[in-house]
Amino acid sequence: MNESRELQRNRRKPALAVDALEDRRVLSAGMGSTFAIVPGTVTTAGQASSVQVSLDSTHFTPGARGRITIGIDVAADPNASVKPIVSAVKGANGRGVSVQHSTYSKSLVKSQGMLSPQSSAVTTTVTVPKAGQAPASYKVDVKGQTTDTGAYLLGFYLPGDSNGDGIVDKTDLSTIASKFGQTSTDSGYAFDSDANRDGKIDAKDLRLAGQNVGAKTIISPVTSVNLDPASDAGISDRITNQRVVTFNGSASPDATVVFTEVNGNSPGATTTVGADGKYSINVQLGDGSNTFKVAATDSFGQTITGSIAAVTYSTNPPTVVNTVPTTKTA
Structure with a gap:
């Protein structure tokens, strides 16, 4: 990965800083709703590669009914030929949790200046542990869609966080509603208002954002x-x-x-x-x-x-x- 620049984060809005650290702007072209980026590698064709992450009450606040909707982008490393897709998300007990898939359109990749032309996303709704409870671990399985292998990046984001401040609120809903009907080829399109990353802002995005109102994270994708x-x-x-x-x-x-x-x-x-x-x-x-x-x-x-x-x-x-x-x- 590139180690040439650093992004200073101030309320989740990127800007150049003094010393050089790794540039993690790969999946969403620096958009603010991505709160973490985790690498992985598909080493064997047809077999899943797994990345494990954890949610706790200190760093995540749920929305309605103690649940939070998480979005997961997956994209090939710019130097890899693998075409990755999230094949499953599993809890600590090994059981799969429900996910909804979408694939980036070519126009979306082009309009957002993304480094990887092979990108897709899933959204899933999970429970955030209460204070004093152990963190909840989840395993994200990734497979290649072809026989190619190689490195990939998972980007985790808050669907509905249209202004990139780390929380989904009514202001975000208003922003998404104001862009209703926009597609990735329109000048008014905003990537972070596209909650499911399918290249169009519609009722599905409003519904995802609505069920995520109150959800918050203080995890940062930059150092x-x-x-x-x-x-x-x-x-x-x-x-x-x-x-x-x-x-x-x-x-x-x-x-x-x-x-x-x-x-x-x-x-x-x-x-x-x-x-x-x-x-x-x-x-x-x-x-x-x-x-x-x-x-x-x-x-x-x-x-x-x-x-x-x-x-x-x-x-x-x-x-x-x-x-x-x-x-x-x-």
Whole structure:
């Protein structure tokens, strides 16, 4: 996967940030209702590959009657030829739960600028455990529609979350209703108002959104990492004489964030993201250049990884030198 850019998440709206982390905008072209992306691989033709995820009361709030409708996009990795489809969603007891299928139209893939031309989605309604109960685990089975094998990505989203704020409410219903009848070839079409991802906004989308009113998640599909300016001695060039530096960032609340130096030049560090989705971590530098791989793993089952720009430890970092201009006399 691409490790060239990072997306900073502020109320689920993507924007560029300072350091480079993995770009996860694959399934929905950066649309806001995707709250998690989990990779998998079909290794054997005709056999299912499974991805396991968990829902708990800390990070998910149900809608009506304690239930929540989850959407699952599946798309081939841009470098893979596999044509994946979600074949089943099963609970911890191994029993399948009801799913509704839809396939992305070619016009939808083209209009949304998606990286994978082979995309489909399912929606399923499940129960969120009450406070104090154990998380509910679900297994998503994926098969290839041909004999091709390869990597794929599952994108989990909240059907009805048309503005990408992580909650489905009456404002979302109004937005979807205002776009009723629009298709993916129309200028007024909005991907996140298309709750079932079938390329048209109709009564099915309003019904899905309506049954999901009140549903909420605080799981985030992006992680940010920024070197604290106070740790960057001298000029802002990521060269410092501080042996221990501080990084600040954001990720899913309660996620575990691990810093690992790729060449073993530093012992690295681990921290836990706060309930507000923010973290601060002190990391010891080794002599010279330090390139860190960062991994953030949340309770849902998502791990976001990527390398950030190197930070160099030097006893004599560059500094800004101010010189007083001289005045020539005639």
